[in-house]
Amino acid sequence: MDSRIVHFITALRASGVRISLAESQDAFYAINHxxxxxxxxxxxxxxxxxxxxxxxxxxxxRLFPLFFGSGQPPMTNGTGGMSxxxxxxxxxxxxxxxxxxxxxxxxxxxxGRPLTPEELQQMGQQAGLPNAHQMYQQQWITRRMLQQLGxxxxxxxxxxxxxxxxALGLSDExxxxxRAAMQGNAEALEEQVDDYVGQQIAENMAQEYxxxxxxxxxxxxxxxxxxxxxxxxxxxxxxxxAAQLRSRAALRQKRGKEGTLDPKATLRANLQYGGVPIKMKxxxxxxxxxxxxxxxxxxxxRPVAEFMVRxxxxxxxxxxxxxSFAFINHIHDLTRxxxxxxxxxxxxxxxxxxxxGYYNTDLGAALIEFTHDHFDSVDRxxxxxxxxxxxxxxxxxxxxxxxxxxxxxxxxxxxxPEHPLQWRHGDSDMLQYAPLCHAVHRVSNLAELAEAVxxxxx
Amino acid sequence: MFKDKREVQNCLGEQQYIATDEISxxxxxxxxxxxxxxxxxxxxxxxxxxxxxxxxxxxxxxxxLQCYEGLDETKALYEWxxxxxxxxxxxxxxxxxxxxxxxxxxxxxxDRLANEEDVFFSERFLxxxxxxxxxxxxxxxxxxxxxxxxxxxxFEAFLLEILSDFQVSVPELGTIKARHQPLVLxxxxxxRELSEALKRRCLYLFVDYPTMEQExxxxxxxxxxxxxxxxxxxxxxxxxxxxxxxxxxxxxxxTLDWAKALVALNADHMDEATLNTTLTxxxxxxxxVQRARQGMESRSGRGGSQAVDRYDANDSDPRRRxx
Numbered sequence: 065m066d067s068r069i070v071h072f073i074t075a076l077r078a079s080g081v082r083i084s085l086a087e088s089q090d091a092f093y094a095i096n097h098x099x100x101x102x103x104x105x106x107x108x109x110x111x112x113x114x115x116x117x118x119x120x121x122x123x124x125x126r127l128f129p130l131f132f133g134s135g136q137p138p139m140t141n142g143t144g145g146m147s148x149x150x151x152x153x154x155x156x157x158x159x160x161x162x163x164x165x166x167x168x169x170x171x172x173x174x175x176g177r178p179l180t181p182e183e184l185q186q187m188g189q190q191a192g193l194p195n196a197h198q199m200y201q202q203q204w205i206t207r208r209m210l211q212q213l214g215x216x217x218x219x220x221x222x223x224x225x226x227x228x229x230x231a232l233g234l235s236d237e238x239x240x241x242x243r244a245a246m247q248g249n250a251e252a253l254e255e256q257v258d259d260y261v262g263q264q265i266a267e268n269m270a271q272e273y274x275x276x277x278x279x280x281x282x283x284x285x286x287x288x289x290x291x292x293x294x295x296x297x298x299x300x301x302x303x304x305x306a307a308q309l310r311s312r313a314a315l316r317q318k319r320g321k322e323g324t325l326d327p328k329a330t331l332r333a334n335l336q337y338g339g340v341p342i343k344m345k346x347x348x349x350x351x352x353x354x355x356x357x358x359x360x361x362x363x364x365x366r367p368v369a370e371f372m373v374r375x376x377x378x379x380x381x382x383x384x385x386x387x388s389f390a391f392i393n394h395i396h397d398l399t400r401x402x403x404x405x406x407x408x409x410x411x412x413x414x415x416x417x418x419x420x421g422y423y424n425t426d427l428g429a430a431l432i433e434f435t436h437d438h439f440d441s442v443d444r445x446x447x448x449x450x451x452x453x454x455x456x457x458x459x460x461x462x463x464x465x466x467x468x469x470x471x472x473x474x475x476x477x478x479x480x481p482e483h484p485l486q487w488r489h490g491d492s493d494m495l496q497y498a499p500l501c502h503a504v505h506r507v508s509n510l511a512e513l514a515e516a517v518x519x520x521x522x
Numbered sequence: 523m524f525k526d527k528r529e530v531q532n533c534l535g536e537q538q539y540i541a542t543d544e545i546s547x548x549x550x551x552x553x554x555x556x557x558x559x560x561x562x563x564x565x566x567x568x569x570x571x572x573x574x575x576x577x578x579x580x581x582x583x584x585x586x587l588q589c590y591e592g593l594d595e596t597k598a599l600y601e602w603x604x605x606x607x608x609x610x611x612x613x614x615x616x617x618x619x620x621x622x623x624x625x626x627x628x629x630x631x632x633d634r635l636a637n638e639e640d641v642f643f644s645e646r647f648l649x650x651x652x653x654x655x656x657x658x659x660x661x662x663x664x665x666x667x668x669x670x671x672x673x674x675x676x677f678e679a680f681l682l683e684i685l686s687d688f689q690v691s692v693p694e695l696g697t698i699k700a701r702h703q704p705l706v707l708x709x710x711x712x713x714r715e716l717s718e719a720l721k722r723r724c725l726y727l728f729v730d731y732p733t734m735e736q737e738x739x740x741x742x743x744x745x746x747x748x749x750x751x752x753x754x755x756x757x758x759x760x761x762x763x764x765x766x767x768x769x770x771x772x773x774x775x776x777t778l779d780w781a782k783a784l785v786a787l788n789a790d791h792m793d794e795a796t797l798n799t800t801l802t803x804x805x806x807x808x809x810x811v812q813r814a815r816q817g818m819e820s821r822s823g824r825g826g827s828q829a830v831d832r833y834d835a836n837d838s839d840p841r842r843r844x845x
Contacts, residue, residue, distance in 0.1 A: 086722050094555055105527060108547035116721035118562060118712070118728045307717060311675045336605045381714045 065100070066092070072131040073114065075266040078273035079127065079199075080300055081120040087113055106132070126199070130262040153232050154242075169214050170225060172253075173246040179253070184260045187212050196265050197272050205265075206258045213257075218250055283511040287367040287481065295367060298510055302371065305514050306378030313382045313521035352384040353520055354445050356473075358434065360452030361390045362425045368481050371510060372451050375517050377402060382521065387441045391430035397438065425455060427493075428462035435465050439472075447520060448473045450501070453482050454494035461493040466500045478504040479516055524550055530579070539568070539575030540732075540739050548727045549576060558685050558706035560670075560721060563729035566773020569709040572729070573666035576705065583659065585704075586666045587652040589673035595680055599690060601649045607642055643694040653684060654698070662702035670720075671710040678720050685723045732774060734761050740774060745781040755792040756781055759818075763804065766817055772804040780804050 073088050094109040107128060115124045154174065171177075179187075188194070191208040210216065226239055282290070282298055290298065329345035337343075357376060359369040369390065376386055388398040401413055427450075442448060448469055470476045478501045480487075480494060487494035498504050505516035524530045530546040541549075552559045561569045577584035587598055611618075621638070625631035650658065656665040670678065684690055688700040708724060710716060732740060738757045741748065748756070757777065764771045772780075780803045789796045797818070805811045 082718070084718070084722055090555075090557070094551060097554055098551070102526075104543055105547055105550070108544055109551055111544075112548050112551060112559075112725040112727060116560070116724075116726040121728060303715060304718070307715065311679075311717075314675045337608070338605075342604065378715070 068131060069095070069110075071267060071270060072110075072127065074270035074273065075127050075131070076114060076120075076123060078266070078269035079123040081115060081117075081123055082300070082304075083114050087116070103132075127266055130259060130266055150234055150238055153234055154229065170221065170246075173249045174242060176245065176249050178256055179260075184257070187257075188261070188264060193261060193264050194268070196261075197268050199262075199265060199269075202258070202262050202265055206254075206261045209257050209261065210254060213253070215250060215254065222246055283514075284509050286508045287371070287510075288364070290367065298371070299374065301510075302374045303378055305510070306375055309375075309514065309518050309521075310379055310382055312518065313379070316521055352382060353447050353474075354384050354443070355386045355388075355520070356441050356446055356448045357386070357388040358395075358430070358448065358450050358452075359388065359390050360392070360425060360427070362392050365452060365481070368479075368507060368513065369451060371513055372479070372507075372517075373398070373402070375513065379517070384445075387438075389434065389438065391427065391434075393424050393426040393429050395430045395433040395438070424457050424459075425452075426459040427452065427454075427456055428460040428465075431462045431465040431469075435468060442469055442472050444472065444474055446473045447475045447477060449477045449479060449520075450497075451479045451507075453480055453492065454478075454487070454497050455491045456493050458491050461496055463496055463500060466497060470500055470502075475502045477501060477516075477520075479507045479513070480504060481506070481508045483508070523553060526550065533579035534575050537575035537578040538743055539571060539579075540736060540743065541572075541575075542732075542736070545572065545727065545729065548725055552725055553580075553705060555725070556703055558708060558724045559727050560708045560710065560716070560724035561727045561729055562710045562712050564731065564771065564773065565711050566775045567729045567731055568774055569707075569729055570666065570668055573664060573668075573707045573709075576707065577664035580662075580664065580705065582705065583661060583663045584666060585652050585656045585659070585663050586668060588668045589670050589677070591672055591674060593673050593677055595677075597651055598653050598677070598680075599651050600654045600692060601651065602643075603647045603649045607647050610642070610647075645695070648692070648695070653690065656704045657684070657688065657690060657698055657700040659701065659704075663704045665704040665706045667706065667708045669711060670708045671713045671716060675717065678717050682719055682723065685720070731764055731771075734758070737761065737774065737777060741777060741781050744778050745785060747785045748781050749790065752784060752789065752792060753781065756784065759792075759797070760804065762817075763814055766813065768805065768810045768813065769807045770805070770810065776804050 069091065070088075073083055073091070077083055091110055091113040094113050095106065098105055098109055100106055110128070111121070111124055115121055187209045188205075190212060191205050193205055193209075196202075196205055214221075222243060226243060229239055229242075282294055283301075285294070324347050326345045326347040330341055330343070331339070333343045333345050334341050355376065357372065359365070359372060361369050373388060376383070376388065380386060386399075386402065388402050390396045390398055396417060466476070478494075478497060482492070482494070483506065486492065487498075494504075503519075505512070505519070507513040507516050524533070527543070527546045527550045530550045531541050531543075534541045534546065534549075548559060551557075561572065563569060573586070574584055618635075618638075621634060622631045625634050648654070652665070656663050667681070670681075685706065688703055689697050691697050708720075731737075734757060737760065738754060741753045741757055742750070745753070760772050760777045760780070780800060783800050783803045784796070787796065787800070798815070801811055801814060805814055
């Protein structure tokens with residue numbers, strides 16, 4: 065049982081649930097303490113000790129029955145109520161229709177014999193189960209395995225069998241009973257196969273998960289070299305990274321609040337000392353920044369933009385107001401999506417909103433629209449962040465507009481994934497933009513991006 | 523201590539709290555494993571109420587700590603009562619000078635004073651706040667730390683010692699251990715991500731909106747004066763509203779307010795007029811009210827009561843549909 069639970073925990077981790085060692089220890093402790101008698105108590109013990117976020121609950125609910133599910137599906141023997149003669153009759157018929165596999169299946173269904181682990185394994189191998197690492201493959205593989213069993217045109221086969229039996233004079237009652245049992249058994253068999261496949265995939269996922277590359281390495285790998293799976297892995301880490309940044313930002317804010325004296329609060333606080341000012345109260349300096357992000361979401365920039373939006377979303381409680389815009393050649397206001405949806409789909413949603421076709425990155429044009437429609441989002445407390453490679457396809461860079469924004473904003477920052485050496489080549493306008501910004505940070509990987517974001521809260 | 527989750531459920535039932543299997547099992551677990559519970563879920567599904575019912579069911583006192591931004595340990599744990607200390611110093615001045623006058627040298631006097639230091643830094647002058655009260659209480663208590671997501675990250679970190687070891691350190695007095703281990707329930711409306719460390723120390727419980735049947739039971743229990751048919755219609759409407767895209771979905775407590783309002787208005791059936799006048803009890807944004815009205819009308823085309831009848835039982839579980 066213990067190893068089953070360990071497997072289960074690994075499978076949960078593989079589907080993106082963060083489970084620490086202490087938590088799995090808690091789970092074992094709970095189970096040792098409460099025993100396994102009550103299935104519901106067992107389930108809730110695991111769930112409440114392992115799953116600490118509402119969004120992870122579906123993963124748990126999906127995997128739990130696979131690991132601790134129905135076990136062997138109940139099958140019934142349909143020949144139980146038959147006399148010896150009748151059983152002989154059935155045997156004869158089965159031999160009669162000896163069409164290789166089919167007869168085997170019929171016998172299995174009639175007698176209610178589940179598949180053995182070896183049989184399952186063999187079938188799974190033929191259906192390509194060892195290479196399945198995604199849950200969505202479950203249905204497909206199950207279907208293939210059922211086909212191997214010959215379950216697909218079962219109805220006809222049963223009808224055929226019944227006819228033969230009727231011709232031989234098996235009683236109506238016995239046939240009814242046999243038919244019902246066979247059909248029930250067929251469903252049970254399907255369930256057995258489905259459970260097996262789900263379980264195997266979950267275990268495959270768990271094994272695959274243990275082979276994943278170390279995180280630290282991923283943090284320092286350039287965005288463009290990450291595979292989709294590695295990116296997925298990183299996405300899960302962003303929340304953790306954000307938590308670090310958040311507590312650092314919060315601490316800084318706390319230590320940094322040396323504002324002016326607040327006489328009202330001071331008087332109130334010192335009433336208990338008879339008005340002698342023992343405890344000073346200060347007006348809190350508002351240090352939470354207001355952010356405006358203008359992100360290039362052309363193909364090359366997409367991963368960076370996504371991670372940036374993700375980080376910003378996670379840090380939203382340290383930011384007094386965040387607005388975000390995406391552009392390729394037109395500007396799109398993401399603020400609504402940003403506030404409502406989880407960060408996961410924001411970038412994807414925008415890409416869907418932008419009509420498909422040949423994209424021509426043009427910051428100049430986007431800036432014209434920005435200053436025209438959304439200039440009110442910039443005020444003297446706002447930090448404006450441009451996220452892009454500064455490659456404008458030789459369009460007008462509109463430096464004057466950047467300058468205008470700079471005059472109005474508290475700070476203008478540029479996050480660029482390219483190395484400064486590349487700025488002078490091709491269609492890059494970066495060398496022109498750079499002097500207009502208060503700072504330019506290179507953000508080619510997640511570690512650099514996190515550091516750049518961290519500096520926002522200085 | 524409870525024998526099994528059934529007993530938990532029954533005891534909560536006596537406190538007029540209808541607990542799902544999951545809730546009662548988690549409470550049972552928490553008591554057995556001595557772990558705090560972190561209850562998360564939308565506002566107004568009865569998380570705070572659960573703590574009250576828990577306290578009632580176990581016969582313990584409920585100590586509540588409401589979290590907010592800027593909450594710090596002086597407000598949550600303890601504070602020195604400076605005024606009282608000063609008063610005592612003033613009143614004891616004679617005694618002190620008498621004590622010190624016998625000392626011959628300055629350092630001897632200082633030593634004497636140091637010997638008496640404990641008088642001024644003792645629990646006598648400690649003003650206990652909820653957390654300290656929960657630890658030092660003579661009787662076992664239920665500690666409710668409400669809306670932990672509103673507090674700052676540092677406060678969360680500060681809670682860790684209490685939650686895992688049930689003790690706190692007061693620099694002047696040393697470590698104070700809990701006399702009786704309190705049952706702890708933390709609630710969160712999920713407005714921000716809580717730290718891993720905090721989550722790790724707790725059992726996690728997600729409290730969602732109740733199903734149609736559960737909510738009807740709650741209404742019947744808490745507002746027994748409302749007639750059955752009307753209660754059913756009301757709950758159907760609420761469940762339907764939760765499936766709409768509203769700024770703020772009606773919570774269970776609002777359903778109860780609404781039910782009470784219907785009783786107060788002596789409504790005996792749900793018609794359009796009643797619905798229109800009382801909808802603001804359920805929905806707190808003008809745009810939501812508009813949208814809800816549109817939604818109801820477009821469904822029935824005629825009026826409230828028909829609209830209600832159509833939201834029949836076959837789609838009674840809004841959670842499933844929303845996912």
